[in-house]
Amino acid sequence: GARLVVLASGGGSNLAALLASHGDPAYGARVVGVVSDKPGAGALDLARQAGVPSVVVEPADFADRDAWNDGLAEAVEVFQPHYVVLAGFMRILAPSFLDRFAGRVVNTHPALLPSFPGAHGVRDALAYGVQVTGCTVHVVDHGVDTGPIIAQTAVPVLDGDDEETLHERIKVAERSLLVETVGRVAREGLRVDGRRVVVGG
Ligand code: GAR
Numbered sequence: 592g593a594r595l596v597v598l599a600s601g602g603g604s605n606l607a608a609l610l611a612s613h614g615d616p617a618y619g620a621r622v623v624g625v626v627s628d629k630p631g632a633g634a635l636d637l638a639r640q641a642g643v644p645s646v647v648v649e650p651a652d653f654a655d656r657d658a659w660n661d662g663l664a665e666a667v668e669v670f671q672p673h674y675v676v677l678a679g680f681m682r683i684l685a686p687s688f689l690d691r692f693a694g695r696v697v698n699t700h701p702a703l704l705p706s707f708p709g710a711h712g713v714r715d716a717l718a719y720g721v722q723v724t725g726c727t728v729h730v731v732d733h734g735v736d737t738g739p740i741i742a743q744t745a746v747p748v749l750d751g752d753d754e755e756t757l758h759e760r761i762k763v764a765e766r767s768l769l770v771e772t773v774g775r776v777a778r779e780g781l782r783v784d785g786r787r788v789v790v791g792g
Contacts, residue, residue: 593620593777596672598663598680599627603634605678605699608766609773610641620777624670626663628682644670650682660685667692676773677731681710686733694783696731697776699769701761703727703743708736713758722748724757726765728772730783739788741781742772 779791
């Protein structure tokens with residue numbers, strides 16, 4: 592199966608969903624390492640519970656952003672991943688990092704890109720007043736949330752939603768989408784043709 596390294600900064604519900612599937616050989620991918628920029632990330636506890644090695648690479652331990660990016664790339668490289676999955680990773684990766692894993696870094700974002708990129712996709716969608724938002728799994732390019740889209744799911748905004756209730760509804764859809772999409776990519780491969788992604792092509 593394909594080797595996955597998951598990068599996570601937060602609670603790790605998306606990581607948890609991947610860990611719940613990766614034990615099945617038919618899934619075609621397994622999480623071989625988890626890397627976080629935050630020592631307190633819940634994702635690290637999930638990795639430990641699952642017996643998956645985890646590493647913290649904190650910006651505070653490096654002289655500058657470039658040095659941190661290089662340190663992060665080294666830490667990821669150790670696991671020899673086929674794919675790097677950003678699952679709630681809240682920092683921008685430098686081109687030097689992305690070029691090392693070119694076309695093999697996949698991100699999940701809590702909005703229907705190209706709408707509402709960035710760190711506050713849920714808040715921004717709510718503030719705009721859209722009635723439908725969702726989640727997007729995409730290949731990471733040098734821009735922020737601009738890479739070719741692999742899969743999306745629409746999620747309704749309901750009356751009375753706040754950022755938390757809407758994000759929870761999105762996360763339910765997001766977990767399924769990420770697990771399904773990463774599995775398909777792992778089993779069938781990925782080809783980027785301009786803006787279009789062909790899985791199994
Ligand atoms: C997810 O909704 C993910 O899409 C979002 O953070 C959440 C992490 O949840 N990522 C971004 O906003 C990236 N800009 P999790 O830690 O429970 O998986």
